[in-house]
Amino acid sequence: MGKTLYLNESKDQIRVIRDGPSVLIKAKERACSRVPARLLSRVIIIGNVRLDAGSITLFAEHDIPVVFMDRRAEEVAVTIPYNHRLASHYEAQKVFLENKENILRYENWANTKRMVIQVGALKRLDRQFEGRLIQGLGEGNYKEIISRLKQVDENKWQMVTGFISNLLRGVIIECLLKADLDPHTGVIHRRYNFGLALDFCYIMGAESDIQGLQFLQNKMGWPQKACRFQDGKLSDLSVRNMIHRFENRLIVFYNMIEIIIDELFELMRELRT
DSSP states (O other): OOEEEEEEOOTTOOEEEEETTEEEEEETTEEEEEEEGGGEEEEEEESSOEEOHHHHHHHHHTTOOEEEEOTTOOEEEEEOOOOSSOOTTHHHHGGGGSSHHHHHHHHHHHHHHHHHHHHHHHHHHOGGGTTTOOTTOOHHHHHHHHHHHOOSOHHHHHHHHHHHHHHHHHHHHHHHHHTTOOTTOOSTTTTSTTHHHHHHHHHTHHHHHHHHHHHHHOOSSSOOHHHHEETTEEOHHHHHHHHHHHHHTHHHHHHHHHHHHHHHHHHHHHHHO
């Protein structure tokens, strides 16, 4: 597991250029910093950051996905290394779409996994849920609980959870590529770009929700309600806060994604026999 390179738009006018096997990060009135590509697993670019074509090529050479988004958490693009060969498991993945029965098996598996993660996330959020939640929580009940807990309007809520989801998507795509799975062959998000990655985001959706709630409910040393959003965008301090929280839970996310991938392969083998 390598590190994540976060490049956040700022008044320092950040520029990123390739320098051999590394990238040089230059900022106004700040010393340059050098980051070797071999140390990175993914790159997250937030806002207007000047990035030369050589840097993108360098990331591609090292199988590093790059996620671009703005301060409204609207994902602009994702770049992944290009390989003219299909992923090793591309043909095997098509078994999920062979017939309605297989599609239903996949959807039932994904929804069950999603519900288990929802229950675990709510219990982690507040001890009052401990012992009161069962595995049959249900999507409607979960959404009602989240609706009661969030403290901002829907637009701001979507901005916060969207930002976290974009960070999570970068990790998911990285893990799918390393497992040599086709990230586009989804079932719930069939015919979508990065359809399988979106399926994984759906399964792990509660993690984005809980991180969003923890960010909004926090009262110790982090952005208060008045400064979390500026001009309809996430403030710089908010961005740093959410990245900090995300990185603190990154190893857990890796483990969760790897377990889901293992279960996906197991389901794939069952359907092919």
